[in-house]
Amino acid sequence: MTIITRLTQETINRIAAGEVIERPAAAVKELVENALDADATRIDIAIEGGGIARIAVIDNGSGIAQAQLPLAIERHATSKLRDDALIHITTLGFRGEALPSIGAAARLTLTSRPAQQDSAARITVEGGVISRVSPIAAPFGTSAEVTDLFFATPARRKFLRSIGAETAACSDIVRDLALAAPAVGFAFRVDGKTQFDLPPQDRRARLAALIGHDDAAQLIPIDTGESPLTITGFIGPASLTRAAARHNHITVNGRPVRDPMLRMAVRLAYREVIPPGRHPIAALWLNLAHDQLDVNVHPAKSELRFAEADAVRSALIRTIRAALASPATSQAAPSLRYYQPARPSMALQRGFAEREIATGFDLPAPALRPITPSPDSSPYPLGAPIAQIFDTYILALAADDTLILVDQHAAHERLTEERLRRERDQSGIARHALLSPIPVDLPAPDIDRLLAAAPDLAQLGLDLESFGPGAVLVRAIPAALDRANPAALIRDIADSLADHGSAVALTARLDAVLIRMACHRSIRAGRRLTAEEMSALLRAMEATPRAQTCPHGRPTVLRLSRDALERMFGRAGL
Ligand code: ADP
Numbered sequence: 001m002t003i004i005t006r007l008t009q010e011t012i013n014r015i016a017a018g019e020v021i022e023r024p025a026a027a028v029k030e031l032v033e034n035a036l037d038a039d040a041t042r043i044d045i046a047i048e049g050g051g052i053a054r055i056a057v058i059d060n061g062s063g064i065a066q067a068q069l070p071l072a073i074e075r076h077a078t079s080k081l082r083d084d085a086l087i088h089i090t091t092l093g094f095r096g097e098a099l100p101s102i103g104a105a106a107r108l109t110l111t112s113r114p115a116q117q118d119s120a121a122r123i124t125v126e127g128g129v130i131s132r133v134s135p136i137a138a139p140f141g142t143s144a145e146v147t148d149l150f151f152a153t154p155a156r157r158k159f160l161r162s163i164g165a166e167t168a169a170c171s172d173i174v175r176d177l178a179l180a181a182p183a184v185g186f187a188f189r190v191d192g193k194t195q196f197d198l199p200p201q202d203r204r205a206r207l208a209a210l211i212g213h214d215d216a217a218q219l220i221p222i223d224t225g226e227s228p229l230t231i232t233g234f235i236g237p238a239s240l241t242r243a244a245a246r247h248n249h250i251t252v253n254g255r256p257v258r259d260p261m262l263r264m265a266v267r268l269a270y271r272e273v274i275p276p277g278r279h280p281i282a283a284l285w286l287n288l289a290h291d292q293l294d295v296n297v298h299p300a301k302s303e304l305r306f307a308e309a310d311a312v313r314s315a316l317i318r319t320i321r322a323a324l325a326s327p328a329t330s331q332a333a334p335s336l337r338y339y340q341p342a343r344p345s346m347a348l349q350r351g352f353a354e355r356e357i358a359t360g361f362d363l364p365a366p367a368l369r370p371i372t373p374s375p376d377s378s379p380y381p382l383g384a385p386i387a388q389i390f391d392t393y394i395l396a397l398a399a400d401d402t403l404i405l406v407d408q409h410a411a412h413e414r415l416t417e418e419r420l421r422r423e424r425d426q427s428g429i430a431r432h433a434l435l436s437p438i439p440v441d442l443p444a445p446d447i448d449r450l451l452a453a454a455p456d457l458a459q460l461g462l463d464l465e466s467f468g469p470g471a472v473l474v475r476a477i478p479a480a481l482d483r484a485n486p487a488a489l490i491r492d493i494a495d496s497l498a499d500h501g502s503a504v505a506l507t508a509r510l511d512a513v514l515i516r517m518a519c520h521r522s523i524r525a526g527r528r529l530t531a532e533e534m535s536a537l538l539r540a541m542e543a544t545p546r547a548q549t550c551p552h553g554r555p556t557v558l559r560l561s562r563d564a565l566e567r568m569f570g571r572a573g574l
Pocket residue numbers: 030034035038059061062063064072073077078079080092093094095096097098099100142
């Protein structure tokens with residue numbers, strides 16, 4: 001016989017806590033959102049031990065009256081939502097669930113003093129057990145301190161990742177929030193070290209402070225003007241990409257979101273203009289009528305439901321593509337082949353995808369450039385090149401009548417990686433000292449990570465040193481990368497170090513750096529190759545172990561045998 005019993009309120013609270021606060025970053029988000037909802041003009045955020053040991057968020061906002069403190073930590077108690085207003089949400093919070101959830105999972109101390117109150121008051125919740133309210137001296141505003149997150153919900157604790165990964169997740173959330181509200185001063189400290197301390201500023205200045213001034217200078221502004229869906233912000237040109245999707249910020253009606261549909265739309269907009277595995281930089285603010293948007297979809301409120309999702313998606317893609325294709329943009333990024341006026345062409349059609357964005361130019365560039373004269377056969381396993389397709393793939397024909405397609409970037413990336421590995425394991429990676437050392441301007445956390453790794457990076461042929469508060473100085477790069485852009489290389493390595501937090505073994509991290517380096521010297525997709533370059537690449541691949549895949553594991557070569565072709569055309573057995 002089954003017996004149905006009621007869960008205790010404590011258990012109910014803990015289950016809900018796990019939904020709302022799945023990791024430290026979620027607690028950080030809720031606390032900072034509360035500060036923003038309280039109209040703070042300055043928010044100080046500190047985390048320790050990945051946010052598991054401690055999170056502190058201090059604001060100078062409107063505060064919570066002493067008599068209201070017990071209500072603030074009661075489930076489903078909120079000052080932000082009237083019972084009839086679920087479709088009209090203008091605040092970041094509205095469920096009255098964050099503080100009780102945090103209090104059910106951790107130790108939460110809330111200290112607050114509204115402007116009208118003579119002194120501050122404090123309340124504490126520990127694993128759901130609430131203390132009495134006591135008076136205490138404190139400045140105007142609210143401070144929330146969370147320690148020992150998930151001590152009361154050990155099952156949740158087990159699902160946490162490394163301290164480094166949790167720190168990175170907290171940092172991503174804080175950056176999203178700082179961008180969503182540039183008019184609010186934001187300071188962020190990790191384990192006692194200041195990551196940033198930003199005054200109230202405009203969007204562009206805030207973005208520059210977070211991604212670095214060099215990159216920010218290249219951004220393309222976007223502004224669709226007043227319309228049912230207004231899109232404003234900045235996107236990077238296709239020539240400015242990063243190794244991680246860390247720099248993809250979307251704010252909808254003031255709410256920073258990580259909405260999968262919107263993120264996918266940004267990726268689609270860039271898909272044909274940036275190489276696979278690379279990520280664009282984008283900071284976008286979307287505004288639409290509140291009744292066009294349901295924010296009550298996900299416990300963490302990071303996903304949205306749009307009344308007209310298709311329209312939003314296509315408007316976003318169209319806006320980004322138009323900005324990328326504008327003439328001003330192609331000047332800013334001369335390396336963008338898709339936007340250059342097309343040369344008079346052979347009658348061949350260019351690929352469908354490119355045509356969509358190459359607006360304004362009638363004559364598409366040829367998709368296929370044959371090599372003349374082409375040899376009949378070749379003694380080599382990867383054959384002789386016959387043509388380059390889309391300026392990206394080499395088409396070759398081998399002696400055994402196999403058609404071979406090689407992804408030029410992926411293949412060259414593997415060759416460079418193998419060369420770097422061989423040098424590292426044999427004589428040490430050869431350095432190329434820069435004639436004049438190059439300062440690279442970066443956000444503080446990236447600088448810290450790079451400098452901490454400097455001795456290890458030196459083993460990889462990269463010499464870096466500290467260069468004032470906002471930059472590092474690059475003195476040497478690996479000789480194998482002599483034609484790489486050092487600033488872009490360093491930013492990528494910083495991303496790579498951020499991705500592979502300090503908890504990852506050093507060898508694994510350095511491996512990741514090495515792979516990242518290889519990408520930088522490699523022939524880009526979209527570069528025209530001469531017949532000699534194509535042959536040289538094929539011959540080098542034959543001499544290189546593991547050349548069948550790129551360092552990221554994707555194939556570099558596709559083969560189509562004559563037999564297979566005949567089967568596909570239904571000729572087999574005729
Ligand atoms: P919600 O934000 O959904 O209302 P919370 O549990 O996050 O729910 O907060 C409960 C209530 O506590 C809020 O509605 C607000 O009135 C008050 N509160 C929480 N944090 C702050 C803060 N930093 N400043 C002022 N009031 C706050």
